[in-house]
Amino acid sequence: MNKMLKQLHHQGKIWSADQIHNIVETIDSGYPELNKNLHGGLPHQGVIEVQTINGIGEIRLFLPYLLNLLQAELAQHHQARQLVFIAPPAQVNALMLLQAAIPLDNLLIISSQKPQESLWAAEQCLKSGCCFAVLLWQQLLAVHQVKRLKQAATTGNAVQIIFRSPHSVDLALPVSLSLALEAQSSGLKIKVKKQQGGWPCKDFTVDMHKQWPNLTTISDRNCISDGVLSNVVVPLSSRQRFKPVVPGSVNAQSQLN
Amino acid sequence: MLWLYINFPSLQLDSLQVSKGKCVAGQQLTDSQAIVIVDEHKNSIVQLNASAIKQGVKVAMGLAMAASLADELCVFPYKIAQEEAYLMTLAEQLYSVSANIALFPPHGLALQVDNMLKLYQNLEHYVEAVHSVITPFKLKAFFACGYSPFSAQVLACADINLISSEEKTIAAAMSVLSVEDLFISKKAREDIIRLGIKTIAQLQALPISELATRLDTHTMDYLSQLNGNKSKCLTFYQAQHFFEHSVDLLYEITVSDLLLHPIKQLLLLLEAFLLRRDYLCLEIKLALFNRAEGPSDAIQQSLLISSATGEYLAKQWLNLVSLKLANVKLDAPITKINLCVKKFQPNTGEIDDIFLGRKGQLSLAQLSSLLVNKLGHNKVLGIRLGNDHRAELASHYFPIINHGAINSIGNKSDKKHQQSKVTQAISHSTYSYSTCSDSTIDCLPLRPSFILSEPEPLLAEVNILSGPERIETAWWEQSSLKYQGANATVDKPQSYPRDYFVAKNAQGQCCWIYRELSNHWYVHGYFS
Numbered sequence: 001m002n003k004m005l006k007q008l009h010h011q012g013k014i015w016s017a018d019q020i021h022n023i024v025e026t027i028d029s030g031y032p033e034l035n036k037n038l039h040g041g042l043p044h045q046g047v048i049e050v051q052t053i054n055g056i057g058e059i060r061l062f063l064p065y066l067l068n069l070l071q072a073e074l075a076q077h078h079q080a081r082q083l084v085f086i087a088p089p090a091q092v093n094a095l096m097l098l099q100a101a102i103p104l105d106n107l108l109i110i111s112s113q114k115p116q117e118s119l120w121a122a123e124q125c126l127k128s129g130c131c132f133a134v135l136l137w138q139q140l141l142a143v144h145q146v147k148r149l150k151q152a153a154t155t156g157n158a159v160q161i162i163f164r165s166p167h168s169v170d171l172a173l174p175v176s177l178s179l180a181l182e183a184q185s186s187g188l189k190i191k192v193k194k195q196q197g198g199w200p201c202k203d204f205t206v207d208m209h210k211q212w213p214n215l216t217t218i219s220d221r222n223c224i225s226d227g228v229l230s231n232v233v234v235p236l237s238s239r240q241r242f243k244p245v246v247p248g249s250v251n252a253q254s255q256l257n
Numbered sequence: 258m259l260w261l262y263i264n265f266p267s268l269q270l271d272s273l274q275v276s277k278g279k280c281v282a283g284q285q286l287t288d289s290q291a292i293v294i295v296d297e298h299k300n301s302i303v304q305l306n307a308s309a310i311k312q313g314v315k316v317a318m319g320l321a322m323a324a325s326l327a328d329e330l331c332v333f334p335y336k337i338a339q340e341e342a343y344l345m346t347l348a349e350q351l352y353s354v355s356a357n358i359a360l361f362p363p364h365g366l367a368l369q370v371d372n373m374l375k376l377y378q379n380l381e382h383y384v385e386a387v388h389s390v391i392t393p394f395k396l397k398a399f400f401a402c403g404y405s406p407f408s409a410q411v412l413a414c415a416d417i418n419l420i421s422s423e424e425k426t427i428a429a430a431m432s433v434l435s436v437e438d439l440f441i442s443k444k445a446r447e448d449i450i451r452l453g454i455k456t457i458a459q460l461q462a463l464p465i466s467e468l469a470t471r472l473d474t475h476t477m478d479y480l481s482q483l484n485g486n487k488s489k490c491l492t493f494y495q496a497q498h499f500f501e502h503s504v505d506l507l508y509e510i511t512v513s514d515l516l517l518h519p520i521k522q523l524l525l526l527l528e529a530f531l532l533r534r535d536y537l538c539l540e541i542k543l544a545l546f547n548r549a550e551g552p553s554d555a556i557q558q559s560l561l562i563s564s565a566t567g568e569y570l571a572k573q574w575l576n577l578v579s580l581k582l583a584n585v586k587l588d589a590p591i592t593k594i595n596l597c598v599k600k601f602q603p604n605t606g607e608i609d610d611i612f613l614g615r616k617g618q619l620s621l622a623q624l625s626s627l628l629v630n631k632l633g634h635n636k637v638l639g640i641r642l643g644n645d646h647r648a649e650l651a652s653h654y655f656p657i658i659n660h661g662a663i664n665s666i667g668n669k670s671d672k673k674h675q676q677s678k679v680t681q682a683i684s685h686s687t688y689s690y691s692t693c694s695d696s697t698i699d700c701l702p703l704r705p706s707f708i709l710s711e712p713e714p715l716l717a718e719v720n721i722l723s724g725p726e727r728i729e730t731a732w733w734e735q736s737s738l739k740y741q742g743a744n745a746t747v748d749k750p751q752s753y754p755r756d757y758f759v760a761k762n763a764q765g766q767c768c769w770i771y772r773e774l775s776n777h778w779y780v781h782g783y784f785s
Binding site: 025053054056058059060073082088089090091092093094095096097098099104105107108109110111112117120121124125128129130131182183185212214215217244 | 324341389398494619620621623624627628631632636637638639641642648651653654657702703704705706707708709710722725759761764765766767768783784785
């Protein structure tokens with residue numbers, strides 16, 4: 001038995017809890033809630049999977065983080081590497097990027113239509129060492145593809161963020177971090193589906209009102225659980241029946257009490 | 258003056274076999290395959306390989322005879338142009354070791370030796386340098402020295418290898434040759450033989466005035482040049498300012514992967530060419546010729562491969578070519594490949610910071626040329642601000658590697674706008690991040706991260722968060738639209754003014770919607 005354990009440990013198949021601190025190097029995400037739940041921030045390199053519908057603030061969630069990466073590079077090397085958008089769902093707007101203080105010279109956009117091409121381009125960009133982050137919109141992913149991206153990201157010291165629609169086929173992908181996003185009036189509700197070197201945590205809400213006052217309402221603790229459901233007209237009696245289904249609401253109320 | 262003449266008796270055959278050696282060996286042809294090259298006009302064999310000789314085929318034999326002697330004979334027509342082109346390639350390579358190269362097409366070269374001896378000390382060193390250039394081509398060659406290019410030619414063409422600067426040795430070698438080996442007209446040769454003269458020694462023993470009465474002036478000219486008494490103007494090789502080379506394939510290639518081997522040869526030649534001149538090139542043009550059916554030698558496919566940084570290394574170019582070839586479908590088997598490069602730039606050298614080093618394997622320019630060659634010019638884009646307040650024109654993409662021809666085909670919609678804007682945008686692009694201080698960033702209006710190329714009608718119910726913000730047309734365009742009248746309607750002008758709102762729909766998506774004056778609502782973008 002002991003021999004077997006040793007062998008497994010040698011093969012790297014056993015993860016021991018004391019490895020937690022040196023596994024993932026993180027950087028400030030710009031949102032205190034996110035930093036708190038993800039042990040200091042988002043990973044410095046690796047593959048991040050984001051399950052979300054488009055247009056609820058998924059890019060806004062990562063903008064401060066990308067900017068932090070960029071500035072860290074500037075501080076260290078006096079020159080920044082590229083940020084790459086691969087197969088974005090619509091035309092990227094330069095004004096938004098300027099607003100986020102991301103210089104346009106550091107952008108590369110690849111408008112490929114075929115998923116295979118997108119993956120190839122992502123791997124090349126990561127591997128090249130001249131891109132610090134690659135944002136990829138891709139629906140289907142296989143385990144070996146993610147592994148290759150991860151390997152490439154390590155080679156080029158870059159981060160790969162993959163945006164997928166929610167409820168995509170849920171394989172156990174070897175990503176560093178997997179998040180599922182849901183829209184809220186004050187920001188985003190985040191479910192951490194997987195976190196390398198971290199314990200599972202409860203769903204939490206990221207307040208984006210400070211950064212984006214025009215797009216969000218001031219967070220109100222009472223309506224944390226609302227979000228999507230508030231837009232659906234549901235009779236009062238049946239609404240009560242809904243409540244236990246949403247775990248966040250129960251927590252919020254218990255916290256208030 | 259001492260000359261070295263190099264004769265390549267089977268230049269076409271050898272050049273074909275070089276390409277075979279590098280190709281994956283023996284698809285259809287093995288080493289034991291008999292190959293002959295036939296002069297179509299005379300119907301006689303002019304060049305043949307060792308295995309053909311073994312089977313009894315001889316030079317000047319008819320094709321029918323040869324075919325009856327050897328089974329599975331591989332026959333190629335003799336192409337003088339192909340030999341001459343290859344001769345130029347050789348001259349180009351030799352030019353690096355020798356200054357004056359006189360061309361004797363189709364398959365001979367004469368190098369002027371005496372003025373090179375100052376550099377090489379003695380003849381042996383010089384010949385060694387010449388050998389080192391010729392050997393990689395694996396050609397059958399005869400080297401002969403002579404005190405005139407024509408005497409050296411006579412020796413080399415008589416299949417004699419003679420490296421010597423001593424007049425006596427050369428004269429002795431010459432004297433045993435028969436008059437048949439001289440390059441004179443058939444009639445003059447017969448005249449000389451009728452005089453009872455068989456060897457060159459006998460011919461040279463006669464006084465010139467005696468011969469002049471019997472032979473025509475052309476022959477007399479030649480004989481005096483042979484003796485080195487008179488010099489004729491020779492055509493010397495001059496280095497070219499562009500690179501163009503072809504490879505003829507021994508057999509047809511249908512798989513694009515196999516094409517890489519002959520292409521690599523061409524790229525190595527290009528590398529040597531560029532390295533010698535300290536040049537880089539940004540673009541190479543590969544032409545693939547297919548089997549000459551229909552219009553002979555029509556270019557089958559032409560590939561343009563570009564690199565953002567200038568490259569000279571064959572390895573880098575081969576990488577780009579293989580990416581390009583992966584996307585190319587060969588319509589017919591390829592028999593010939595041509596590589597042509599006309600534009601160069603001096604190699605200024607890349608400046609890398611010694612302390613920062615280079616992190617990855619590639620520079621940005623190398624990465625973008627990699628992407629462009631695989632995905633196409635219109636798919637790898639940069640982004641910049643447009644000089645316009647309307648959202649669809651305020652930011653636009655531009656190809657990272659600017660490529661004139663592709664660019665004009667470019668975007669389908671808004672083409673007219675784009676083209677007029679591009680020139681403005683170039684001057685305007687300085688208003689990017691560098692001039693944007695923090696205060697100006699705060700002043701920028703709230704704009705969505707994604708703009709839909711075609712606004713979609715708003716169908717779902719939304720909650721408006723902020724607005725309205727009115728955006729008007731640019732008056733100058735409105736007047737130009739009016740001026741163009743009917744034509745403008747074809748272009749489907751966007752209707753302005755519009756009132757923009759930020760709104761949230763049932764799924765929680767932040768949309769950028771607008772209302773036209775006609776009260777139609779559209780979604781124009783998303784705040785992702």
